[in-house]
Amino acid sequence: MASALINNASQIYFDSVFGMENECMVKMFEDLESSGLKGFLGCSSAIYEAALVEFFQNASVRDDKVVGTVQGKSVEFTEKVFAGTFELPTEGLTDMSDVPKDLVFDAQIAFSYDVTVKAGSFDAVTHERFLMMSAIHGGVKVNWGRLLFNIFKDMVTPTTKQAKGYVVQICILLKGAPDLDLGESKDFPPLKILTAMTVGTYVAKNKDITVDVDEPAGDEPVVKKKASSKRRPAPAVGEPVSKKKRTTAGRAAPTEKGLAMVPMVQDVEPLSTIPVPTPKAPKRRAPKRKLILPT
Incomplete structure (x- = not known):
């Protein structure tokens, strides 16, 4: 605990x-x-x-x-x-809602551009705490x-x-x-x-954080992270562009022997339909009988 x-x-x-x-x-x-x-x-x-x-x-x-x-x-x-x-101190404001609005706006600008903030950190800062920060920044x-x-x-x-x-x-x-x-x-x-070391490390890790305060949703600035582009760099002028070779899965590629030239037949005659005669059923022949004469 x-x-x-x-x-x-x-x-x-x-x-x-x-x-x-x-x-x-x-x-x-x-x-x-x-x-x-x-x-x-x-x-x-x-x-x-x-x-x-x-x-x-x-x-x-x-x-x-x-x-x-x-x-x-x-x-x-x-x-x-x-x-x-x-x-x-025991004198001064006891209610943070009494902090002048112009000081709150000035604090938004100051914390957005002058102070490095971690992305998403303002999500955890309540409205009252931000008013405290505004009062400190404004000397109230x-x-x-x-x-x-x-x-x-x-x-x-x-x-x-x-x-x-x-x-x-x-x-x-x-x-x-x-x-x-x-x-x-x-x-x-x-x-x-x-300390100087811990704060310096924090600033170094979050130096690429930007804050958008053009259209704040509330009294706190919105922290955004710079999105890294994933586009590939364009090839330099005169540099040959390599094309990806397409691979085929399944049958093996035909060999040179299988790609031999086959002559094409010119003036092809149309095919005609030839009726095929129906074969007749073969006749059954009775076996030959030999005549045997009495002696």
Whole structure:
């Protein structure tokens, strides 16, 4: 179960990505830092699998707080504790539908031409998440402490079926809880951390992706992959064109001997119908008798 929780998590090593040569990618990470998300996305911590699994098995929302039981001890986290732990902004928009429409349109253009995106990735980005991306790109102040805490509450609510992606952040919260022995830890998977190398590899693999935003179906751009042409290249001028030899299955090809010239008959007379006489039945002859005279 712990591996499934980690699959939906990722972290950013900001000091590494700021050294990239790709200006567009650096600008994107600078926007994330300016929005106040560096403490939340850039935190590093060990993973305590046993405590993490036990927390999600028992966690729930009560009185607008996330509560749970770990090692038989009760833990609870409020919005204030959550925002203070990761130094999240507590002022600004609390509803993403209030993001100005012009900023949403500008974000469509920016993510379509300036940022490499994987084909089909926007299919998994909800409308609310794209509005978050638009607010970050437009420099809008957002109350990230409340917004992210509301997502945290959705993670422990069974009816919402929210992806549980806060594994690093929850481990940090549990580490700060009193009287808990979290046991052995394991490192966060390196491939889940965005560095200059991992981001550069991602860009290299998806550099041929194009995005069509001329007629967007909704508020998110549609990602299309360049189709590779399967046509054969035309032969160069003066280059002989080879023809395919047609093969015949079945009888063997006639030999040269069988293809000898046969003279044709000239002035062919028409055929006439000749009646055929019906043969007569043969006559039966009696055997000859010899005359024997008395002595």
